[in-house]
Amino acid sequence: MSEEEEFQLIESDVHPLDGYLREGRIPHIFCPACSLGSVMNIIVEAIKEAKLENKKVSVVSGIGCTGRISGYLNYDSFHTTHGRAIPFAIGLGVTDPERKVIVISGDGDLFAIGGNHFIHAARRNADITVICVNNFNYGMTGGQVGPTSYKGQYQSTAPYGAVEEPFNLPDLAASCGAVYVARWSALDVRRMKDSFTEALLKKGFTFVEVLGSCPTTFGRRNQLAEGKKILEYFHEKSEIQHGADTKTVGISKDSKIIVGKFIDIEDKPTLTDNLMAVQRMSKAKGK
Amino acid sequence: MSEEEEFQLIESDVHPLDGYLREGRIPHIFCPACSLGSVMNIIVEAIKEAKLENKKVSVVSGIGCTGRISGYLNYDSFHTTHGRAIPFAIGLGVTDPERKVIVISGDGDLFAIGGNHFIHAARRNADITVICVNNFNYGMTGGQVGPTSYKGQYQSTAPYGAVEEPFNLPDLAASCGAVYVARWSALDVRRMKDSFTEALLKKGFTFVEVLGSCPTTFGRRNQLAEGKKILEYFHEKSEIQHGADTKTVGISKDSKIIVGKFIDIEDKPTLTDNLMAVQRMSKAKGK
Amino acid sequence: MSKKNEDSPEVATGQHYTTGNHAAAEGSLAAGCKFFGGYPITPSSEIAEHMALRLPKINGNFVQFEDEIASIAGILGASWGGVKSMTATSGPGYSLMVENIGLGLMTETPCVIVNVQRGGPSTGLPTLIGQQDVMQARWGSHGDYETIAISPSNVQECFDLALECFNLSEQYRLPVTLLMDEVIGHMSERLVIPPKEELTIISRKKPTDPPDKHLPYKADDSLVPPMATAGEGYRVMVTGLTHDERGYPDLTPEAQDKAVRRINDKIRLNKDKIIKLEEYMLDDAKTAIVSFGTSARAAKGAVNRARKKGIKVGLLRLITLWPFPDEKIDQLADQVDRIIIPEINYGQVTREVERAAHGKTEVKGDFRLGGAIHTPQEILKEIERN
Amino acid sequence: MSKKNEDSPEVATGQHYTTGNHAAAEGSLAAGCKFFGGYPITPSSEIAEHMALRLPKINGNFVQFEDEIASIAGILGASWGGVKSMTATSGPGYSLMVENIGLGLMTETPCVIVNVQRGGPSTGLPTLIGQQDVMQARWGSHGDYETIAISPSNVQECFDLALECFNLSEQYRLPVTLLMDEVIGHMSERLVIPPKEELTIISRKKPTDPPDKHLPYKADDSLVPPMATAGEGYRVMVTGLTHDERGYPDLTPEAQDKAVRRINDKIRLNKDKIIKLEEYMLDDAKTAIVSFGTSARAAKGAVNRARKKGIKVGLLRLITLWPFPDEKIDQLADQVDRIIIPEINYGQVTREVERAAHGKTEVKGDFRLGGAIHTPQEILKEIERN
Amino acid sequence: MSRVEVRFAGFGGQGIGLMGRLLGEAVALGEGKNSVMTQSYGPESRGGASSADVVIDTDDIDFPKATDLDYFVVMSQEAYSKYIPKLKKGGIIFVEEDLVTLDEHADKAKKIFKIPATKIAESLGSRLYANIAMLGFLCANTDDIVSEESLLKVMKTKIKARYVEKNLVAFQKGKEHQ
Amino acid sequence: MSRVEVRFAGFGGQGIGLMGRLLGEAVALGEGKNSVMTQSYGPESRGGASSADVVIDTDDIDFPKATDLDYFVVMSQEAYSKYIPKLKKGGIIFVEEDLVTLDEHADKAKKIFKIPATKIAESLGSRLYANIAMLGFLCANTDDIVSEESLLKVMKTKIKARYVEKNLVAFQKGKEHQ
Amino acid sequence: MNTSLDRRRKKPEWPAFIDLSKYKIKAHHVHIIKERCKECEWCIIYCPEEILEKSDKINVKGYHPPQLIEGKTFDDCAECHFCELICPEFAIYVEVPEEEEGSENNE
Amino acid sequence: MNTSLDRRRKKPEWPAFIDLSKYKIKAHHVHIIKERCKECEWCIIYCPEEILEKSDKINVKGYHPPQLIEGKTFDDCAECHFCELICPEFAIYVEVPEEEEGSENNE
Numbered sequence A, B: 001m002s003e004e005e006e007f008q009l010i011e012s013d014v015h016p017l018d019g020y021l022r023e024g025r026i027p028h029i030f031c032p033a034c035s036l037g038s039v040m041n042i043i044v045e046a047i048k049e050a051k052l053e054n055k056k057v058s059v060v061s062g063i064g065c066t067g068r069i070s071g072y073l074n075y076d077s078f079h080t081t082h083g084r085a086i087p088f089a090i091g092l093g094v095t096d097p098e099r100k101v102i103v104i105s106g107d108g109d110l111f112a113i114g115g116n117h118f119i120h121a122a123r124r125n126a127d128i129t130v131i132c133v134n135n136f137n138y139g140m141t142g143g144q145v146g147p148t149s150y151k152g153q154y155q156s157t158a159p160y161g162a163v164e165e166p167f168n169l170p171d172l173a174a175s176c177g178a179v180y181v182a183r184w185s186a187l188d189v190r191r192m193k194d195s196f197t198e199a200l201l202k203k204g205f206t207f208v209e210v211l212g213s214c215p216t217t218f219g220r221r222n223q224l225a226e227g228k229k230i231l232e233y234f235h236e237k238s239e240i241q242h243g244a245d246t247k248t249v250g251i252s253k254d255s256k257i258i259v260g261k262f263i264d265i266e267d268k269p270t271l272t273d274n275l276m277a278v279q280r281m282s283k284a285k286g287k
Numbered sequence C, D: 001m002s003k004k005n006e007d008s009p010e011v012a013t014g015q016h017y018t019t020g021n022h023a024a025a026e027g028s029l030a031a032g033c034k035f036f037g038g039y040p041i042t043p044s045s046e047i048a049e050h051m052a053l054r055l056p057k058i059n060g061n062f063v064q065f066e067d068e069i070a071s072i073a074g075i076l077g078a079s080w081g082g083v084k085s086m087t088a089t090s091g092p093g094y095s096l097m098v099e100n101i102g103l104g105l106m107t108e109t110p111c112v113i114v115n116v117q118r119g120g121p122s123t124g125l126p127t128l129i130g131q132q133d134v135m136q137a138r139w140g141s142h143g144d145y146e147t148i149a150i151s152p153s154n155v156q157e158c159f160d161l162a163l164e165c166f167n168l169s170e171q172y173r174l175p176v177t178l179l180m181d182e183v184i185g186h187m188s189e190r191l192v193i194p195p196k197e198e199l200t201i202i203s204r205k206k207p208t209d210p211p212d213k214h215l216p217y218k219a220d221d222s223l224v225p226p227m228a229t230a231g232e233g234y235r236v237m238v239t240g241l242t243h244d245e246r247g248y249p250d251l252t253p254e255a256q257d258k259a260v261r262r263i264n265d266k267i268r269l270n271k272d273k274i275i276k277l278e279e280y281m282l283d284d285a286k287t288a289i290v291s292f293g294t295s296a297r298a299a300k301g302a303v304n305r306a307r308k309k310g311i312k313v314g315l316l317r318l319i320t321l322w323p324f325p326d327e328k329i330d331q332l333a334d335q336v337d338r339i340i341i342p343e344i345n346y347g348q349v350t351r352e353v354e355r356a357a358h359g360k361t362e363v364k365g366d367f368r369l370g371g372a373i374h375t376p377q378e379i380l381k382e383i384e385r386n
Numbered sequence E, F: 001m002s003r004v005e006v007r008f009a010g011f012g013g014q015g016i017g018l019m020g021r022l023l024g025e026a027v028a029l030g031e032g033k034n035s036v037m038t039q040s041y042g043p044e045s046r047g048g049a050s051s052a053d054v055v056i057d058t059d060d061i062d063f064p065k066a067t068d069l070d071y072f073v074v075m076s077q078e079a080y081s082k083y084i085p086k087l088k089k090g091g092i093i094f095v096e097e098d099l100v101t102l103d104e105h106a107d108k109a110k111k112i113f114k115i116p117a118t119k120i121a122e123s124l125g126s127r128l129y130a131n132i133a134m135l136g137f138l139c140a141n142t143d144d145i146v147s148e149e150s151l152l153k154v155m156k157t158k159i160k161a162r163y164v165e166k167n168l169v170a171f172q173k174g175k176e177h178q
Numbered sequence G, H: 001m002n003t004s005l006d007r008r009r010k011k012p013e014w015p016a017f018i019d020l021s022k023y024k025i026k027a028h029h030v031h032i033i034k035e036r037c038k039e040c041e042w043c044i045i046y047c048p049e050e051i052l053e054k055s056d057k058i059n060v061k062g063y064h065p066p067q068l069i070e071g072k073t074f075d076d077c078a079e080c081h082f083c084e085l086i087c088p089e090f091a092i093y094v095e096v097p098e099e100e101e102g103s104e105n106n107e
């Protein structure tokens, strides 16, 4: 049998997106059946779709498995410290209002150690697109419980099951003032791409939560040891409810998972707008 | 004329509450017509009213004018670092479920540098009563803008007027899971006392926002240079709306100020309940 | 590792084969730790994980906080609540903790912080060894303080010295750092935990005077004041501001001198009681190796090999890194022709040795910048170079 | 202070009577600072306040962040955005910044951090002087690094050295600390700002090779790589992980050695170019005073008084604290019988002098623990004691 | 000319720092002499004691704080008790007479000038002008510190426009007080 | 007995660390010898190369890492290329034959044992048993490291109850592989 | 001195922050610790019975503590304790004599 | 090998996450970079046309990359790119020949 007959698919060495990834960095470090690779893939597609000028795009991450994404992407990319992607991104962003700054990081990074920066950035309506891959735990450090772990979830630091109420991320974002809020599971690749694209094209603080599959450190402890089981779970539980009241979209064990675009507000002045206004005022007033 | 005739009020050297204050620490350092003294007064009255055992009460503060309150009160008192009163209080609290831990601190302390601890403590439903005196600025350091400053407010670091959206504190608390949320202005002393008392008697994360008068660093820059003007302002603008949807209670320049008790939820397991549950489970499971 | 002894479930008496991280956790439990507040970070996370498993069973509490700042604040709070408390982290987390370690030092709050060192600076080498946080353990927080930091070289010591950290912390009333490294933390070896009765466990001195007479920051000759904690009726007043003996803020140079001098002197003047060293074949040595942690194992290997070749070399292993054993080094400088310091950093202990040797002997660092440890052969080469 | 010169509004050319804090702000503006990210803290807040007033007028941005961690992260981001950036704080805030200062060091990000020192540890003496953060400026963050810290002694120097900090930061690509103290920060004196043309302003070296050939972390003999920033088409890759010349994470001991050695050596090997000292009446001195910041003023007063009495004493004023002038001290140790170090701490620079003097002369610290400064009379007494 | 040391002292809220800054700048920019102004703050800038030192010299000023006061301008009892020991023998005291009661320590002064600065200020509508009234009083009764001209010039640039006028009146009233 | 050094190597997810831990504990608690087990991790514990060293000695073990491998147990090509230079001349290689192609460096080995551990494991339902199959294979073909008895004892206590049985089968299959 | 009275005129009805009917009126004393007062005037402005005013006397910090308006007596006090609760300086408080008799001369 | 097919049977209708009607069907190639595949099976399970299955071959890491189910051809592919978008390894992609002609031998 020839190769072709055995595998039937056409063998290749390169992928059409390879040019958008840093040379020599694929294979990435993500585990088999981890959705981070997919999310990375979709981010690139969305940047293409949004027709952003490549050199005007910066990608900023904190630390974590998700945080590694920035380093694979062939844009200006910044892998900062744990939890600090957002303030770094704000500093980076204000130096050039034309720059589109994307923050991509994990639930622990953005909402445990980084929670304060998130709520303040949303309040200020900073001009950044924040993508959080919520895999319900700290993947990078081996699977500890986190602020999005649902009650009853087992993790290395919750050997008897998590007991705390998790954050409802879309609601937190909304109540702090985000102008765009959406959530998709790792399976909703095409809708995710649309949301990323919309978020990128919008001014101000835009937020997309992606429910990611982490078979290694989340799944293994929660009867979802394979990536395909997690996707199946998302598939079964998801329900699209565009415009849902964010108060109602909290996730708990075995509950429905509400996905969709929840918030899309127009014309709220952004941090950049405000800083420009201050510059104008300062020149007007002879202080 | 005799003294009595001149002053007519009966002169005294001691106040009935002096015993609840640390010996030799009055006069306090607060400015004339600063409401922090009143709040301190009311906290003591509320502790009395709630009939808490004095030695089971701990008061924890961060740094700021408001943060100085703990140090005047004659309970176990802890004046920690800027922004860290809440996690300190959590550690202190879990060591004895009978202990009532009160956190009293300023808007900057609790919501600028300390914002993350606040949202997480609310999420965990930690057993603490958090009182925030929101004086719309950083009093202690001389009047910088803060996350509760309203748009158009002048402060030393907002010489052209504040431009950012402020936090709506009751809404932030509510959306993170606080079981009791109320707001009063410094003028509402009696209702404040009732709210403090209710909050103290409730388990879980309870939050009262007090709109304070800071004539020195806030008032002076905003045409409210005297404490009495600020109280007058509160008096004019306040409207009691118990049970108001917290989304609607944001404060902006010259807007109505909605005060009242907004949230009072029953029977939500608290951090202490949860930790006890873990202890039980750990003993059940032979892990 | 599971508990072996039903009577004192906090002490896992028996023989184990386990990692340095687990041993440190067990040592802490044996010392009486009842509260762990932490935030995961490689290569320390197994300490948190083990505590999460073990603490609830002995009516202790494990809280995973939202970050390292909350963790250190939380354990200070718990200590004032009257229980022994700890956290564990690595460089980046320790950096975040330094402000509140300062609060612990100023308010004289016993607690233990484990730093399992990885390569730095910054995120550096998250999974690989470093010994680059030695100076940070001493100088990381602003202001003047003295502190204690201890460095184990094997799994058994992780247990023994974790317990010792609690003892010192309670005795001298300060946050004590157990300065491990990634290799020790992740290495598995045999660990023998004695029965509880055989352990020496020290707890904070309590006041004996009645609340209305008590001055919480008044110390006797030991320079360490007894510690009343919350709920005991003493109405403690704790502040990171400069304070007088009552604990009241006193923002004067005089109060500052008194308060800050004492918290420094209680360590400076008790150095001899605190410092632990291992001396190995030093008696007739003409060359001394000074080392610590994992590096000291390679150093011992090198000494063994060199002695076989007849070279007069010995090892001074610093178990206590801070307070630094100035006098011992000064003495050694009188004795030997050369001091070699193999360390996995760019010259931290070497600097201190240089200072304490007062120019009396040659001081030579043998540095690795992180990620790998010296081999005995490499150190031997350094010994033989001349 | 208002701008005087319409052509270069960032330089407030002219004569002023102002504080050290305002002078430091003006020095930064003159150096080209266009972004301030900060969080208020006594006694540094006036720097932020002045920047809030001045920056918008020159198309710069002032962002008051939610805390010090966000502030330092923000200014690193701004620096990679291509502008000169800074923050200002005091001890507690600096403690919170150390983790991300480490990120700046590892990623070689130019920026300036002002620490107006107050008394510590912890909250300590918020409104009163300390010089207790000298060692923290060098060792506060985890991991191995070298850094630059500079200490002004008067208001004019606050301007001059703030500008110098930016120059060094841009030239050597690292966060540089301007280590002021409360007295200098709040003191008012005459300040003369020259016209822009008379100022030397250095900016980061830019790459000259095309993006596809560019290796962002490959340095020439200067050990400092040119810096491409965001938006220039170089697709920079910046990480706090150990990285190779491409900026890619490379978690091996070899990459660690190369990367960390270079960021240390770029300072170690350029020490002589970086270090600034003031020597005052040292030529024939038998006693040397080594001091810095506000203390150096009292020390100069003491030298003047002692000289009047015929005592051969001189002053070495450390303008640069880090890198430490080891060679100069070693030399001085050969010359003098005694070195006295008046400092407002419990012996930080004294330790370094002790190390660098190699036992060749008597080294004696004259410590104040914070809140007050030495008087010339007190130092004179120390000089006369023997 | 040799070193002259002036200390202003009172409590937070009296504008002690402003007095120091005005004098310091008037000297340094108006009189061609050197001056250093330092302040000592209470707990993070409010309440309690407050003081400001101005050291004046034609030479370089090494030590920036006042240690032997040539002039002691005092506006609260607490400040008086705290700092009176620092008065140089033969120094001069300016005192807010309603708020400070002198004691035997004041005997070492060569001269004592008294003024009810707060009352004067209140008569102008706010006790906040007391500091400037005192400054006028100081200016009128000394000759080796600063000229009225230099002081007035600085006041006009350094005081917020809307308060300048009232302050000039306060200054005048202070100057005229006997 | 003198020092014996064993290195297990492969990629993240193959359970390399577990092999080391089981062997280390079996030696230290079962055989009365000393053993130190160290691991080398990839980026924060996943992906890429993974290795575990077990050093065995009757004496104290100073240096904890393996530098001259007596036994090299290798389960990925990357690991083979990386570590083969460390094999002692006359050392022994155990190799997962489907995942590793040997080259001339292997010539210095005294002996080479090959096993399709992954295939064996897959035949039991999951490639995750490959490590234990390899361990059985190692145990069967060495005599100076550890006894089967000690290893089995440790496996029963250290492997999660629900996986023990399958692993024992894998061990057996490995042991029996020729 | 009329300032406080002028201010008071601007106020709408009292019940917005204090419900007078709750407090029964009886004889008692209003005490002042005059050195503590910092003249915020809150007790004066918000006393529902409008019985207080600023005095002319100054205390050691230069402040004018409150006094009874001429013609008012303790009997006019509603014993609502509002002044006591709101005083930020712990300077004013109301004490009800244990027994009605003899309350006038308990000094 | 039937695993993936079994799985697929559990699924409800496809439109929940992909709308087939959007993609016009035409001849094109599905490419595989086999050493990158880590056998997550997502392309297999969620291919709306159900044309993929695990192969028996293992790659260097021991994984089984996907192959066409026997009997299926590229003509069965809907060109929806779903496999391409979801593949976390950048291992599979779909390429539409620029011109219909000659598409079979572009290797």
Ligand SMILES: Cc1ncc(C[n+]2csc(CCOP(=O)(O)OP(=O)(O)O)c2C)c(N)n1
Binding pocket: A063, A064, A065, A066, A067, A081, A082, A105, A106, A107, A108, A109, A110, A133, A135, A137, A138, A139, A140, A141, A146, C039, C040, C041, C042, C068, C092, C093, C096, C123
């Ligand atoms: C200051 C600091 N604390 C802790 C860590 C360790 N750490 C690295 S990633 C991480 C959490 C990762 O979780 P998440 O952000 O959810 O990312 P994931 O790996 O799950 O994608 C932690 C705690 C660190 N690097 N720095």
Ligand SMILES: Cc1ncc(C[n+]2csc(CCOP(=O)(O)OP(=O)(O)O)c2C)c(N)n1
Binding pocket: B063, B064, B065, B066, B067, B081, B082, B105, B106, B107, B108, B109, B110, B133, B135, B137, B138, B139, B140, B141, B146, D039, D040, D041, D042, D068, D092, D093, D096, D123
């Ligand atoms: C880490 C740290 N950063 C900054 C400060 C300085 N600081 C002290 S209090 C304060 C803000 C006070 O504002 P708020 O909490 O609103 O209290 P207020 O004084 O207004 O009552 C600041 C920024 C500090 N003490 N520590």
Ligand code: SF4
Binding pocket: A029, A030, A031, A033, A034, A035, A036, A065, A066, A135, A139, A140, A213, A214, A215, A216, A217, A218, F046
């Ligand atoms: S640990 Fe989880 S999140 Fe991290 S790479 Fe593996 S599967 Fe993905």
Ligand code: SF4
Binding pocket: B029, B030, B031, B033, B034, B035, B036, B065, B066, B135, B139, B140, B213, B214, B215, B216, B217, B218, E046
């Ligand atoms: S500054 Fe403001 S908050 Fe602080 S004491 Fe003064 S008035 Fe009160």
Ligand code: SF4
Binding pocket: G030, G043, G046, G047, G048, G049, G050, G051, G076, G077, G078, G079, G080, G081, G082, G083, G084, G094
């Ligand atoms: S208690 Fe006070 S406020 Fe109430 S009526 Fe009497 S004096 Fe007025």
Ligand code: SF4
Binding pocket: G036, G037, G038, G039, G040, G041, G042, G043, G044, G065, G066, G083, G086, G087, G088, G089, G090, G091, G092
């Ligand atoms: S409320 Fe208190 S401080 Fe204010 S005026 Fe009345 S007595 Fe004085």
Ligand code: SF4
Binding pocket: H030, H043, H046, H047, H048, H049, H050, H051, H052, H076, H077, H078, H079, H080, H081, H082, H083, H084, H094
């Ligand atoms: S593009 Fe991929 S997923 Fe879509 S039908 Fe073709 S093979 Fe299936």
Ligand code: SF4
Binding pocket: H036, H037, H038, H039, H040, H041, H042, H043, H044, H065, H066, H083, H086, H087, H088, H089, H090, H091, H092
């Ligand atoms: S989606 Fe990619 S990695 Fe997963 S099985 Fe298909 S080709 Fe392999």
Ligand SMILES: [Mg+2]
Binding pocket: A064, A106, A107, A108, A133, A134, A135, A136, A137, A138, A139
């Ligand atoms: Mg995660």
Ligand SMILES: [Mg+2]
Binding pocket: B064, B106, B107, B108, B133, B134, B135, B136, B137, B138, B139
């Ligand atoms: Mg405030």
